[in-house]
Structures are given as C-alpha cells and as structure tokens.
Amino acid sequence: MKKIGILLFVLLLLVPSGLAQDMEHEPWTCPEGYDGQTLSIFNWSTYIAEDTVPNFEAACGVTVNYDIYESNEAMLARIRQGNPGYDIVVPSGGTVQRMAEEMLLIPLDLEMIPNVANVIPDLLGAAYDPENMYSLPYQWGTVGVGYRTEVFPDGITSWDQVWDHDGPVAWLDDRQTMLGIAHLYLGNDPNSTDADEISAARDYLIEKGGNVVTVAADDGQVLLERGDVDIAVEYNGDILQISWDCECDDYAYAIPDEGSNVWIDNLSIPVDAPNPELAMVFIDYILDAKVGADLTNYIWYASPNQASIESGFIDEEILNDPAIFPPAEQVAKLFAIIDVGAEAEELINNAWDELLIFLGQ
Amino acid sequence: MLINEGAMRRNRTVRRLGQVGLWLNPLVAYFFLWAPILVLVLFSFNSSRSVASFTGFTLKWYGNILNNVMGAESAFSTELMLNAFRNSLFVGSIATAISTVLGTMIALAMARGKFPGKGLIDGLLFLPVVIPEITQAISLAIFFKVVFDWFALISGERVFPGFHTIIAAHVTFNISYVAIVARARLADMNPRLEEAANDLGANPWRAFWRVTFPLILPGVISGALLAFTLSLDDFVITFFTSGVGTTTLPVFVYGLLKLTVTPEVNAVSTIMMVLSTLLIGISLAIQGRSASRV
C-alpha cells in the first residue's frame, strides 16, 4: 500500500501540474482586420516547425515571406544596410542590446501581445533589455559540445577533453562565445573588453586549437553526423536534431563543467518594418501555449513559455532532457553574451580574424 | 640520308609513351569529371543513409520528395524550395533579356561602328569577366547601400534591395559574356552582305532585320543561353545583393548543403542535374537546327 502511495506520488509529480488546462486551451485566434496583408520574417535556419507559418497564414488570412540567416552577424549586417523589408527578426540577447542602441529596433506594444503572460518570469527583464521594450523570448539554449559516443564512451565533462582530443574537432564560428570560454579558463570576465585579455584569449585558443579542422558557421552537426569530426562545438538543439534524425545514440551533447554560453533568442521588430502591427500579432501567436509547444517539440530547444511547459503540450522527453533544460547547478555556470561596445567589437573582430588565419598554419 | 639509329629509337619510345599518355590522360580526366556526379546519382538510390557503401536499391528518397511536392501535406520546406526555384527562373529570364539586348547592341557597335575609344570599351567589356566574383559582389553591395542611403536622404523614401538589385547585378556580369559570344559570330560574318542589302535599296532598319539579325541570331541565342545558365548558377553575387523573399535556388541550396545530410539532398541534386541537362540539351538542339539553316 505504501509502495503504491509512493508510486502515485511520483506519478503525480511527473504529470504536469496543468494537465487540466489541456482541455481548456482554446486555439489561438487572430484579431480581425489583417486579411490579405503580408508579413516578412527573417529567422535562423532550421528554427521553426513545419506548420508554424502555414497555420498563422491560415488563421489570419495573410501571406508570409520567410527568409533565413546563419548568424546574428549576417542578420545584423542586412538590417544595418537598411531594413530590406522584414517585420520580424530573431536576434540573440547581446544583439538585441546592440540593435536597440543603434536604434534598429522599434518598441513593442505589449498591449497587443496578451500572451506575454505566458513567458517564464525569470526570462523577462533580462540585462540586455530590462523593460522588454524591444524583445520577447523565442527560444533559449546553450552552446556546448556535441560528440560521438563511440569516441567518448564516458562522456565529456571538461573543455580540456575538447582541447586535448587527438582527432578532428569543429568549433563554432561565434567569436564572442569562443573567446568567452577562453576568458573563463584564463580567469577573466567572459565579456572582457580589455585589449590584453582579448589577445590572451586569442592566443589561448590558437594554442588549444591544433586539432580544429574547421570553424563551422552553425553546421557543426552536419560534420559530426558525417563522421568528419569527433567533436563539434554547437548549439544544443542542432546536436539533438541529428540524434533525433538518425534515431540512434551515436551522438550526445554536454555542457562542460567549466561553463559555457547561454543564449536567449528573441522576437523583435526591426526599424522600418512595413507591418509592425501584424508582427506583434505574430509574436503573440508564437507565445501561445500550444503554438510554442509545437515549435519546441519540432526544433528541440528550450521553451521560454511557462504555459507551454505547464500545459503538458511539450513532450516529456524534451522537458526531462538535461541537454535542453539544464539542471540549476549547470545554469549557474553559464555566461550570457552582452554588447561590448564599438572599441572592443573591433578588437574581437581582429582577434577572430587572426585566430582563423593562425589555426590553419 | 642517315639519321642516328639511337635517336630514331628514342623517338619511337617517346612516340609510344606519348600515345599511351594521350589515351590514358583522357580516361583519367573523364573519370575525374564524372565520378562525383555518378556517385551523387548512385547514392540517391542507396537504401541506407551512408555514402560509404551501397547497401541496396531504393526509390524512397524520391518518394519522399514526391510526397513533399505533390502530397496532401505539402511541407513548408518544400514550398520554400519551389519558391526559390521560381525566383531563380524569374531573375534569370529578366536578366537574360536585358543583358542580351545590351550585349548584342554593343557587339554590333564594336563590330560595325567606327568611333574613337574602342580599345577602352574593349577593356571595359573584358573586365567583368576577369574580376574575381567576390570583388564584384561586395562592390555592388556597397554601391547599392550608398545609393539607397543617399536616395533616402534627399527624397525621404527608403528603397530596399530586392529582385531589382539582383537583376541589375546579374545583367552586369552577363553583358560581357553575351557581347563576347555575339561578337565572335559577327566577326565570322561578311559585312558585304549588309552593304549588298543597302545597295539593293533596303533601308538600314530592314537590312538589319532581314540580313544581319538572322545571321547573328545563333550567336545571340548562345549568348542568351550562356547568360541564363550563369544567372541560374550564380551564388556569390546574388548572396550579396538579395533582399526580402528573393532567395534563389543556389542560395537555398547553399543553406541546404550546409545544414542537412539527408539522402534527399542527393535525390534533389540528381533531379536538378537531369532537369538542367534536358533544358540545355533542348535549347542546343534548337540552336543547332537554326545554325545549320544559315
């Protein structure tokens, strides 16, 4: 009897608290008056569910242009040149700050986005946008290492294993993250703006990068899957996607104990957006419990949506995966990237060019 | 006449080696040229995801694509691809039309006209062919930015890059190719023919359409074909000059190649290969017929 009692208790814990809401959830409805309009979205590649956009088009009677980019830098470059006509962009935290400072984003009207109430409170009011004037979270995740379990049967727990591995390794072409990791090792602030510290981080990485065969722009998971590298420094979701695709245990993801980068990608509206109202409607749509959950179930990143998590719409498998929702003690060691200002930006850019040049020597 | 015996023998050895080499080299070269394509086609029929060994024949990757394209639940990503294909055809045909007219005009002018500065114009026509693609791409990107900024400053209206910028860029690199091909044809043509037509009382306009144009038409068609092919194939310059919703097929394929390893990519590549071969084959056949009539 006692056993059954414990079992019941455990089961109760496992069952999402808001299961009852399941029944109550009403499908998201589009406000009136957008029929026939157009929305242009500029998002990261492989970062949306197959039906997210078509469902939105159907619900609002609108047409969506959907273009993709590979990095914050690429998106930023396009918007800086003058927004070519996008209504939605998806910048990471530090980039939100930069774009806001450069007046490349327009303020959100939270009145139009009632579903903001669904967002996990801790993820609101982040340092890069304290009032959520310009951004609301889309998904969040970490940078870590994807590796072949055959090569590392005991897993990876330290960046030293990455540096010392006798085999091909791919790094991520994300300068602030990679230099930030080196800063951690050298005991400096991961967002250091000091010229000497940036040089030291660069030299540290060049020294440790003898096994690096490529610095991949968001395609490390492909190299890993093809067997061209044993380790790929990558975003967690990308590594999980290949494990999911191959339906096997050949690949795993870990966040080394020394720490790594945590990022929040945000929905923002760039300056000169042709249709900001519809953009806000879209943001509200994404923050719907069911839509957000479908998104997460497809792309395997951590949802910032409390309602999605509590409603039970998100697959158990994802909620319980430490690679997607890392445990608290790991989260404490993660650093977020912030905007470093014009001068440090140039220093980092130069350091990164030099790193790329000398890694191949 | 006595030629050194040894030299003769040496010469014979050289000749034999040369003959072997002359047969061996093409064999190796053709293998090199065709192996990647055959591998791509072969593995699009492979039943496993591996590209290291062929484990069995399957059509399932093609089935998946067909399902995506024709099936009830036509997938979002397939829609993106078809859209990119449409964009490519759109950009390609307009850029080809403009560059064919401009290229043919300057080829005629250079072949028939007499005016100073032809050497300079020659250089101007030759340069886009020999400048590295990436230089041309960034120069156009910076140029459009500067022009649009300046335009916004004086008129208050913002202009964005889009199909017009891509088309302008494509026309620019295509003009030279069209001109070169059309000129080669004009050089082979006897200008007396036009003079004869003129002497027979045809006005120049008539003489051009009735005599010159039919004669250079094959050259113009091959120039246009070349331009269309270059347009469809261009990645670097398009990448730097594109705007919203203007993703062309090469830009889409670039993203695809970088982000997935699914065997469907091999199947899509095979289909694209067959399609472009058919397309060019047909147009060559048409061109061959019109050329043989002249």
Added chain:
Amino acid sequence: MARLGRRLQQNGFFLALPTIAWLFVFFVLPLVIVLVVSFMSRGRGGVAIMPFTLQHYERAFGVFFIILRRSIGLAGLTTVICLLVGYPLAFFISTRRRRLVRQITLFLVILPFWTNFLIRTYAWRILLGEQGTINGLLLSLGLIDEPITMLNTQFAVLVGLVYGFLPFMVLPIFASVERFNFRYVDAAHDLGANDIRAFLRVVLPLTMPGVLAGCALVFIPSVGAFVTPDLLGGTKGLMIGNLINKQFGGSGNMPLGSALSIVMMAVVMLSLLVYVFSIRRDRGS
C-alpha cells in the same frame, strides 16, 4: 538610304552608349566606391567612416598576407594541374577524326558543368569525407585500415578548384588545337626534328594563345574562390575569399574587406598584364 546606313555605322557609338552607361553605373562606379572605402576607417558594426587611413592595407600585407600567399599558391597550383590534365585532353578531343566523336568527347567535358556549382562541390564532400565514398571503397578493398583525412584540407580545396575550373582550360586549348594545321608537324619531321622537338618548337607555340587564355580563365576565379574553400577547406584550406566574405558580416570590417579585395584584384591584374605581354611577345615572334 545607303547614306543613312553609313551614318548609322559611323554613329555606332550611340548603339554602344546604353551598355557603356550600364557598365559604368553598375561596374565602374561600384569599384571606385570600394577603392574609396578601402581607405576609410572602421566604424561601429564594421561600416566605413572618416577619416582616411592606410591601416587596412597594412593589415592586408601583415597578418592576412599568409592567406593571400596561400590563395595565390593554390590558384597557381590549380592552374598548373588544369594545364597538365587539360592540354592532353583538349589535344585528344580535337584530334578525333570523326566530327561526331569530337562532339561527343567535348560534350562529355562540358556536360557535368550544367549542374549547379554548389552541388558539384557538395559531391566532393561526399567523396572525400571521413566516412565518404573514397574511404569506404579503400577500406572495403583492404587497402587502408584507417580512413584517410581528405576533407577540410588544402588537398580538398585543390581538388575542388581543379574540378570546378578544368573546362575553362580545356575549351580555349581545344579551340586553338582544332585550328592547328598538322602539316606543320610533318614539315618539322621532314626537317629532322624528333617528336619532342616538333611539339616544343611547333605545336606548343602555335597553340600558345589557347594555353594562355586557359591559364588566365582558371587562375583568376581560383584566387578569389569562396564557395570551394568554404565547403571543402576548413581551417587549413581557408582562402582570401572567405576572409573577405567575413568582413561583410555584422561586426566585420567593411573597409578591411574592401582593401583585401583591392589587393586581390591587383594580383589578378598583374597576372593579366603578364598574360597580355606574353601574347604580345608571342605574336611578335
């Protein structure tokens, strides 16, 4: 009427004008802007601001010189390999007696190039990968025990470049060999020249225009290659095109990217000058 025709001929300049104007606006002007930008300072986010500076050229000839040298080296090697493979191939094609065979053999060179450049390069990723086709074949034949690393090396870039640009070598040489009159070789033999001498003294000089054109057409796009090293090269096969591309990302350095492309263009122009001079000398002799 005839007079009108002649006047049109004399005024061919007006026929050329629209094209000249187009090229001036979309080709010359952008290049001039790049030249100006390459002397400007880097502003926030990599844009160009005042004042003028030479620092980007210092950097281009400083740390970037390694990569510049590598790009020129790889492009040069690509040209040499294309020549060594392409010349006999072009010779083989153009000496086929039957017109149909000639057409088919030439067709077989051109046909693969109707496929998208990216897909052709991607095919090499399949072939050269650690678990790729070549390694799979060699392993199953027992010729090797461990896969050979070929992808993400300079070797892979070289293969990709040769593959990408070989027809540019074959076609001009084919054109010049086809025009070559083989009676000259008989004449040389009659005059007592052996095969090697006949080739070096008669065949090669007379097909030189094709060889030079082919070399220029292979070398130039190879120096500025961007897609090939991007897909095949990794860190070891990084070329100047990749670094130029990087400068145009969000926090890159537009003036530096401009300076790098100006330097690259200068290299190309220099090699073209060599080309033009060798043609002149060729015609002179």
